[in-house]
Amino acid sequence: MIDVRRHNANFCRDCFLHHCREQVRKAIAEYSMIEPGERVLVAVSGGKDSLAAWDLLRDLGYEVDGLYLGLGIGEYSDASGEYARAYAQRIGGNLREIDLRADYGFDVPSGAKVAHRAPCGACGLSKRHLFNSAALEGDYPVVATGHNLDDEAAVLLGNVLRWDTEYLARQYPVLPGAPGFARKVKPLVRLGERETAAYCVLQGIDYIVEECPMAEGNRHLGYKDVLNALEERSPGTKAAFLNNFLDRAHARFDDVEIRQERADLQPCARCGSPTPGEVCAFCRLQERAQETPRDVPVAAPVVRERS
Amino acid sequence: MKVVLRNPRREIDVDGVRSVHALLTRLDVVAESVLVICNDELVTRDAPLKPTDVVEIRPVVSGGCR
Secondary structure: EEEEEHEEEEEEHHHHHHHHHHHHHHHHHOOOOOOOOEEEEEEEEEOOHHHHHHHHHHOOOOOOEEEEOOOOOOOHHHHHHHHHHHHHHHHHHOOEEOOOOOHOOHHHHHHHHHHOOOHHHHHHHHHHHHEEEEEHOOOOOOOOOOOOOHHHHHHHHHHHHOOHHHHHHHOOOEEOOOOEEOEEEEEOOOOHHHHHHHHHHHHHHOOOOOOOOOOOHHHHHHHHHHHHHHHHOOOOOHHHHHHHHHHHHEEEEEEEEHHHHHOOEEOOOOEEEEEEOOOOHHHHHHHHHOOOOOOOOOOOOOOOOEE | EEEEOOOOOOOOOOOOEEEEHHHHHHHHOOOOHHEEEEEEEEEEEOOOOOOEEEEEEOOOOOOOOO
């Protein structure tokens, strides 16, 4: 049914599903991602990775709720939200929702335009801020994302090409919790994109196949193309690149200064999130981008629950 | 055989290929970047194909949302 060349294996359905569960279980154990009894909030986009993450974590016995963030990217966001809701309904799961436009007065396209930054930058900033604040508000010690082996290998390639030592120090499957920060984990880090897609197909999980229209042609995709070309010639290249970095090289970039930076943060004057300055980056983006009057409340995130 | 491509979705006819590997080579598609679904079932790259098969080549590479 599905070939995974870096494991030199063609899997039948049952063995493949077992393989996926084992890879996630190993990643959680190896990196101490989730302690017994901890509630997990999984960031869900309606895509294959986040839905696979939610499904696998549930299957492994964790208490998991989903959080969907409506980014306001036209039909793409409309469709991706529907896939997230459909999956939540199928499993009888609790899906929390935040809508960027309705709740904060702007969306990714308008935020990117006003802030003169690439859409992916405005998107990532909004997601990181709102996932964290929703986790704290809902008393989830752990936020899980669907980042997979291919994602992390591509990020690593970009960081190495630029020798961005600060980002190399931060690149790890777990970002520890701290005052004002939930722990962030990537339980799919041992699974490639073909595997998460195949998992969804075999489990009958419908997901949005279309790509975000704002991501087309970005550098991240370019790095993935390069790595996939290498993987074709030499199966196992992506896993070796990432895993050997984590095992052998990451510690050399681990910088005390970065850890100290986190310790020096103070509450944002508008929303209370930790920030090095007076107002956090998300609130500054919102102030510049929102099209509604300035007195729109910006306290706790407006989280709707569907179950 | 009918081949369904995605992003954007479109259908093409391809003749004269007898395996998934041959099909991907003909269309210049990197196998690591796709799943191949033949008659609604996942298949491996060494799977044989028949002229009557309906094959979806589904991209799996994400550049944005998870």
